Amino acid sequence: MPLVLSDAGIARRLDAIRTSYGNTLTLALFVSNIVPSKSDVAATYTAHEASFGNYARQAITTWGSVGVASHAAGMQATPRTFTRTGGATESVYGYFVLDAGGLLQFAEAFPAGPVVMSGAGQTLTVVPVMSDESKYP
Numbered sequence: 001m002p003l004v005l006s007d008a009g010i011a012r013r014l015d016a017i018r019t020s021y022g023n024t025l026t027l028a029l030f031v032s033n034i035v036p037s038k039s040d041v042a043a044t045y046t047a048h049e050a051s052f053g054n055y056a057r058q059a060i061t062t063w064g065s066v067g068v069a070s071h072a073a074g075m076q077a078t079p080r081t082f083t084r085t086g087g088a089t090e091s092v093y094g095y096f097v098l099d100a101g102g103l104l105q106f107a108e109a110f111p112a113g114p115v116v117m118s119g120a121g122q123t124l125t126v127v128p129v130m131s132d133e134s135k136y137p
Contacts, residue, residue, distance in 0.1 A: 005134035010073040011066045014132050018063045018075060024100040025060040027080050027128055031090045033114070036107040045096040045107060052117050053086035060097065060128055072133035081125045082117075089118040095126050106130065 032048035034040075062078040094109035108129070115124050 007068045007071055010132045010134060011068050014073045014075060014130065015066045018066065021099065022063045023061050025105060026057045026098045027060050027126060028057045028096050028098065029082065029092045030094055030096055031092055033093055034109065036109055040104060040107060042098055042102055042104040045104065050090055050092055051087065052084045052090050054083055072131055074129060074131035077128040079125050079127045081123050084117045084120065084122045086120055089116065091116050092124060095128065097128060
């Protein structure tokens with residue numbers, strides 16, 4: 001019989017991440033058409049990190065409350081905005097999140113496809129989302 005995680009259990013685990021080290025994570029953008037995979041490592045993304053003018057990784061300092069729906073728990077971080085000031089045009093395919101030690105925590109490709117960063121003053125706002133669920137009903 002498979003292990004089943006309770007809704008309350010997955011919510012508590014996600015909340016523990018939020019309160020223990022969720023504010024030590026760093027958000028970055030990737031500019032290659034990567035399909036995130038469970039076997040990815042930080043170098044999968046850092047080798048294709050954005051470099052447009054004024055680009056810099058951003059600290060994730062605040063996460064919202066954990067919510068549970070349909071046996072999945074999730075939480076959103078405060079939106080982070082990247083502003084382009086110049087440099088080469090880049091297509092941003094998604095974001096990745098590293099912990100303080102540089103370990104890849106998660107990555108997401110933008111569902112609507114890449115965002116082309118080409119104009120000075122152009123912004124891209126990302127809302128990092130972390131979720132967890134029981135694999136079995």
